[in-house]
Amino acid sequence: MTVSSAINGTAAGTAPADRRSRTAAPQSGFAPWKDPSRTPIIRFENVTKKFGDFVAVDNITLDIYEREFFALLGPSGCGKTTLLRMLAGFEKPTEGRVIVDGQDITDLAPYERSNINMMFQSYALFPHMTVERNVGFGLRQEGMPAEEIKQRVDEAMALVELGKFAHRKPHQLSGGQQQRVALARAIAKKPRIMLLDEPLGALDKKLRNQAQFELMRIQEQTGTTFVIVTHDQEEAMTVASRIAVMHQGKLEQVSTPGEIYEAPKSRYVAQFIGDVNIMEGKVVALPPDGTVDITPASGDGRIFKAVACDGLAIGQNVWLSVRPEKFRISLDEPQSGVNVVKGRVDDVGYLGSISHYHVHTEAGNRVTALRANSSHSVERAISWDDTVWLEWPVDASVLLKT
Amino acid sequence: MRKWLVIAIPYVWMILFFLIPFFIVFKISLSESEISIPPYTPVFDIFEGWESIKAKIGELDFEKYSFIFSDELYTSAYLSSIKIAAVSTFLTLLIAYPLAYGMARAPREWQPTLMMFVILPFWTSFLIRVYAWIGILKNEGLLNALLLNLGVISEPLTIMNTTMAVYIGIVYSYLPFMVLPLYASLEKIDGRLLEAAEDLGSPPWKAFWQVTFPLSIPGIVAGCFLVFIPAVGEFVIPDLLGGSETLMIGKTLWSEFFNNRDWPVASAVAVLLLLVLIIPIVGFQWAQQRAREAGR
């Protein structure tokens, strides 16, 4: 946590690794997407959305399961918000169907989708109503008796710890409080599916981290299926059970945060999530021990080893990706002789608990490596212009075919 | 379904009370003047059947237009309307610019109050504001009394019932229309731009011409259109302040209609006035469109 906030996402590579162990624990048994007998609560079937000539969402098929905390992640303009708005009913797919609970809701208006509610970007609170009336708005639309509304509103406000602000107007609240009103307003309807459109984008870093854990608590407590749209990869890693990485209207990869980080399927995903060093190369040999020998595309004849994946052929173009923290950086030449690169230190960034090093390799590439500044380290500090060796285990790199 | 109702109600209203009347004006401008009620022929009646209407359409002609073009009274009225409107627009700009500039550069907390005082006269009756000048400008009015007492002049000035009085009236009445867009564009200019210009060696008066003035051009354009277009068709000001010697087309239309009761000629005058104004109106819409797109 301290690491990621200190380096502010630029090399967030280390953070998800340690966070994964924390979030994965309670959900270790929770993987409905692996169970073929489960039916998804949300299903996008070949959904395409065009605005004029612009294809915002391009033939997406996606299943989301009950109780999931599902993140749609991507840069702005990748179609993630459009996908969410089609689920809420604000956009109608140009082609394809949206199915919720086995029912085709493609043509339903937003106000006819009573089991889906949304928490809006920048909250969209009704400025002329008190907090209490904001939270009760959806219940009043159902014509619920006043007594019951009061009870449900109190319940929702207690859930987000907002009770004492009941009679304030939105402009009398801070950003963090407004965010909780927006959450309570959607939760009060007890939807089966909760949509969150960049819910924490307006908060500062510290509040955002706090709010992420609060969202996770509420999601678990209510058992609601959450679908969140975010451009913040750390946020997606923190909260989500699964992440869909989107790029130009298409799904690049749908996996758990751990898989996305450790086993990206494309260079796009590898580069979008955390820092990564990527080297283009060619397959030169496929030894029977399940590894693959690769020579850099620059053609200097060196051989690197990685774990092979399916469908490799000799002579094929591949990309080798290594996360900065997977390198072992040292002043002495390692003995193993496998996956070793010699270089000169260009730049050192000291960030307290870790340092990162920009290394200019003999082959002329720039590589980033991270090292924790453990207190017991007796080695001499690595500094500018030092000659260093970078070494990584065979199973620490990922082979990418696209 | 409801959506179409919301569109249809104002749409039908505007077609009925704005668009169709123009076609009627055009149709009557092609009719003959008559001394009857209504004072023109032919009168269409949809109950008479298609044949009769067709016959009546044949009676329409452009005679009134050739009459207007042959009579110097009308052409000079159009020309002098345009000239008076153009001169007063320029004078309004000269007076409004320093005022808008002063407002935009005044301390922030004062600006809403200053704005309110510019808008306030706009809310008070146009007629009354024009009327207020009669007492000031006439020969035995307050301005002459003041100047005579001060010894600046020895003979009363004749301002009332001259074009000069019309200029004053238009500038006075339309000043808020010029000040508001000017203020809006001047107020938006980032003060740091001027500091940057000065830092780069431009003295304040030069910085004004190189930075402030070019950036205020959208406001100048909008303000000029907002003053010029209605001023061309102005009736009350030339009628009350300009006297008989000032020719303006709005006045001509009024007297054709009310004094001569010649509806076809009044309609033809209106059609031609509209044609004269179409270029500035379209230009204004275009400038507004561009400003909106630039603001995005």
Next chain:
Amino acid sequence: MNNRFSWFNVTAIVLGFAFLYIPILILVIYSFNDSKLVTVWGGFSTKWYAGLIENEQLMDAAWTTLRVAFISATMATVLGTMAALVLVRMGRFPGRTLFSGMIFAPLVMPEVITGLSLLLLFVAINFDRGFWTIVLAHATFTMCFAAVVVQARLSDFDHRVEEAAMDLGASPVATFFQVTLPIIAPSVISAWLLAFTLSLDDLVIASFTTGPSATTLPMKIYSQVRLGVTPEINAISTIMIAFVTVGVLIASYMTKMQTARVERDRRAADAAAN
């Protein structure tokens, strides 16, 4: 900031406001003049005001004007709000360009043309001219001003607030009345006041569209003004000016207080959160 009162700014503002206000001030002052002559101050008197109340024709005209303005402003506000909704919220539909042209053109259209064209319409459809024709004419030309005022507010408020209402189960009609209308209410009120004032003020369109049965105050004032300056007209003008000034002052004071309160609350909330 370089925003301050420099000598240039002060001079420009003082001269500009002097030009705007001195004629009105003179008119007000001379409404209390005992003498009938404009240039001679004959001492303070309120006799012209007393005379007004006895002038039945003038009182009738004033009453007609107020009724016309009230009814036409109400119609114009409803129609103008609908037109603004169409322009801002309805997206593209066939004939949108024509519609926005019809809404914006009357703003700069010379009154003589609007007046003449409406009169000819009423003659063509054989509609009895009088009170109601003025109301219809005023509703038509003021609705365009109302539409512009409401449109400005509608286009700068967050569309997502309406989406949130629909997401929470409110139908489009419920959304409009429970969310949109309360939020744009200040602009709807301004639109009504603007339409009301424009109607009160109008001479030309009313002169064209009226019949023998209805005379409005501006028409009455106009016919007397043509005969020259009289203290009586000064007196009625002063009343109208006072009426409007008080209204505008109250409105702007209320807006100012409102903005200040919102600002203060927001600061307090932020301070409490930190």
